[in-house]
Amino acid sequence: MKRAFAVLLAAALVLVAPVPAYGADSSYRTLASATNPDWMRALPDGRSLAALSIPGTHETLSIHGGALTQTQENYGDSAHTLTAQLRAGIRMIDVRARVNSGNTFTIHHGATYQNANFDDVLARLAEFLSAHPGEAVVLRLKQECTGELGSCADASGQRAFQDIFDAYVGGRPGLFWTPSVTRSAAAPTPALGQIRGKVVLAVLNGPRGGVIDRYGLAQFSGWHDGSSEWVQDNYNVPNVGAIATKRDQVRRFLDATSAGDPSKMYVNFASGSSLFAQPQQVAGGALGVQGVNPFLLTYLSEGPEVHTPVTRTGMLMLDFPGGGLINKILTYN
Structure with missing residues (x-):
């Protein structure tokens, strides 16, 4: 019985052991090779936020927890990884928060504190x-904890998520674009001149995605x-072979x-x-399957003789972005 169990355990470990993704290149795991701290400055004030092509990061601060959890290169704790992303040109971020004691938020990816x-x-x-x-900077903020297996649980006895968020906003006067953080009235899409120097809240999501x-x-x-009218977020990629399906979903939404x-x-997304x-495999590729990041860099670089040209990318939310991919997205502005 013990021998049979050992064989089954070994087989299971082979199945779930992470297969290395391809090596770093201009599309993948080379964030620091891009330096774009002021790319919006030259754009006209009247340009709508909707007209921009913006590189973003999915699970912006997920740098701990191993292959199943990490989605970004690690440039330091206490959100210094965010600073590195902003300097590279990232302008939309995806932050997941747990309600902690003292009516505060800590940053999590599932059960893993970041x-x-x-x-x-x-x-x-x-x-x-x-x-x-x-x-x-455009912010998507999500209440992370569902209390289910594999997730985190919010601390008990605390105020509601939105009440805690309001306190953070009040403690940083002038940081947020006010119409986007008004609980009772959703904001129109702003022009760039209205939001310079500000954080724009795109959405405040509950633990299962509701607004x-x-x-x-x-x-x-x-x-x-997941996906909705203006969002493509088909996040379930069941195996390495299914990365091809994810590439096609990204391409179709880009078109x-x-x-x-x-x-x-x-x-x-x-x-x-x-x-x-794992996230690294979907982004960078593995087992001979091209990852989403190198596919995107190629697709965005191809001319009209290959396919109908892309005219704007919208907000592209990336795992492990490379400097070349970030730079390419910015050329559409």
């Missing part, structure tokens, strides 16, 4: 925007868990963004994962 608190996130954002007042109150931008009132309503923001396709 050695950062929401105070750290706001401090890094304030520091960057003070030094680069021509820029703006909390009327925070954020009005067009995202239907942003739930829809170019052809779609120019007054609307489109948010395209290039990320995905499962037990048998």
Whole structure:
């Protein structure tokens, strides 16, 4: 019996052991090779946020927890990884928070604490925007904990998530674009001149993706868990072979963004994962299957003789972005 159990255990470990993704290149795991701290500054004030092509990061601060959890290169705890992303040109971020004792937020990916608190996130954002007042950062904030297996549980006896968020906003006067953090009235999509030096809340999501109150931008009132009208987030990639399907989902939404309503923001998650396709594999590729990041860099670089040209990328939410991919997205502005 023990021998049979050992054989089964060994087989299971082979199945779930992470297969290395391809090596770093200009599309993958080379964030620091891009330096774009002021790319918005030269754009006209009247340009709508919806018209921009913006590189973003999925699970922006997920740098701990191993192959199943890590989604970004590690440039330091206390949200210093965020600073590195902002300097590279990232302007949309995806932050997941747990309600902690003292009515505070800590940053988690599932059950894994990411050695950062929401105070750290706001401090890094304030520091960057003070030094680069021509820029703006779009924030998706999600209550992370469901209390289920594999997730975290919020601390008991605390105030509601939105009440804690309001206290953070009140403690950082001038940091947020006020219409986006007004609980009772969702905001229209702003022009760049309205939001320079500010954080724009795109959406405040509950633990299962539902929208909390009327925070954020009005067009995202239907942003739930996964995909919705303006969001592509097919995050379940069941195995390495299914990365090809994820690539196609990203491509189709990219084409829809170019052809779609120019007054609307489109948010395209290039990320995905499962037990048998870790985030690094989906982003960088593995076992001879091309990852989403190198595919995107190629697709965005191809001319009209290959396919209908992309005219805007919308918000591309990336795992382990490379400097070349970030730079390519910015050329569409």
